[in-house]
Amino acid sequence: MILDILKYSVNNLFHRKLRSFLSILSILIGVTAIYALISFGQGINAYMDGFAQEMGTDKVFLMPGGGLTQAPGTSNILFSEDELDFVRKINGVDEASGMMITNGKVKYKDYKEKYPFVIGMSTDSKEKKIIEEMFAGIEIIQGRTLKKGDLLKATLGYSYIIQDRMFKKTMSVGDKIKVNDIEIEVVGFYEEVGNPGDDSNVYLSQEGFTEIFDIEDFEYIYVRTAYDQSPTDVSANIKEKFRKHRNQKEGEEDFQVQTFEDMMAIFTNIILVLNGVLVIIALISIIVAAINITNTMYTSILERTQEIGVMKAVGAKNKFILLIFVIESGLLGLLGGTIGVILGYGIAKLGGIIAAMNGLSMLRPGFPWWLTTGCLLFAFLVGAGSGYLPAKQASKLQATDALRWE
DSSP: OHHHHHHHHHHHHHHTHHHHHHHHHHHHHHHHHHHHHHHHHHHHHHHHHHHHHHHOSOEEEEEETTGGGSOTTOOSOOBOHHHHHHHHTSTTEEEEEEEEEEEOOEEOTTSOOBOOEEEEEOOSHHHHHHHHHHTTTOOEEEEOOOOTTOSSEEEEOGGGGSTTTSSSSOOOTTOEEEETTEEEEEEEEEOOOSSHHHHTOEEEEHHHHHHHHOOOSBSEEEEEEOTTSOHHHHHHHHHHHHHHHTTOOTTOOSEEEEEHHHHHHHHHHHHHHHHHHHHHHHHHHHHHHHHHHHHHHHHHHHHTHHHHHHHHHTTOOHHHHHHHHHHHHHHHHHHHHHHHHHHHHHHHHHHHHHHHHTTOTTOOOOOOHHHHHHHHHHHHHHHHHHHHHHHHHHHTOOHHHHHTOO
């Protein structure tokens, strides 16, 4: 019987092509948007998980009071070399490294200058490793890393070896650039991080950074905790001891101490809120689709009142009539959902390609099996649910009244 109902419902949909198309169109727009948005959300989550694995969860960050809400290189709250040494001696700290950062004018040949972040970091292998882990564990893919004695030498981010990303021409090891009008030799390039900001960084030794910018203090101190210590406990210990070291009252600190989990929680919450807002917007079109399907089914019932009367006259039960119209409206939703999933997949894939071409490879969509299954099931249930009330009304029609309908 179910197979017969399906054939009957499909035939009815094809007999009303325009109306069916409009109902399908309204639901496929919503499903397309939801599928594409969630796939990007899944891709970003996968990127953050990979970032967490590369970076490690044993990190604690000492930063100016504005924290992550303050643009790097803009704070007047800095940390001295003596304060870095003080942090190194705190119980639970395995290693610590300071990072200098500011915006710098970068000039290459006759091309228009750029203003990326310039970072000064230690050339000590262990301390440098901490900084590199902060950028998803990036490694050198061309040339070499900075070493002791590299005063006016630099390693560059991935964007400098991509044509038209930073400059019209790609750069190579041995090329010369000017940072704030001082000539620097390029000795290496880092692999891609996945966002334009980090991939355009210029990395100098601390000595080279001080030589160019006349800045001797650090804006950030990154700590690797001892393997047997809780980062949360170490973070609290650093905050307390550093506050006393600076002779500041509790609650009036001009610095922040955060664990890796704290930082990830901030980004995760931002992503969840953003995805939530976008999905709510997409759901509006689903609501419009549900109203459209309900209207379509009511109209269909009016047109087929005598047909319903004939079915009743030959013995069709109420639940049979109800099932016919519920399945028919469910098929409208399922067809719209299927096309929406296909379009959403194509849009997400294309969006990922365009993002990667513009240095945003972190925006890679993800397509878990439950996303496709969930969207299809959701579309079917929206369609079936929208058709339930009209179907129930149709099932309660009396055969004599339906046959006399004009």
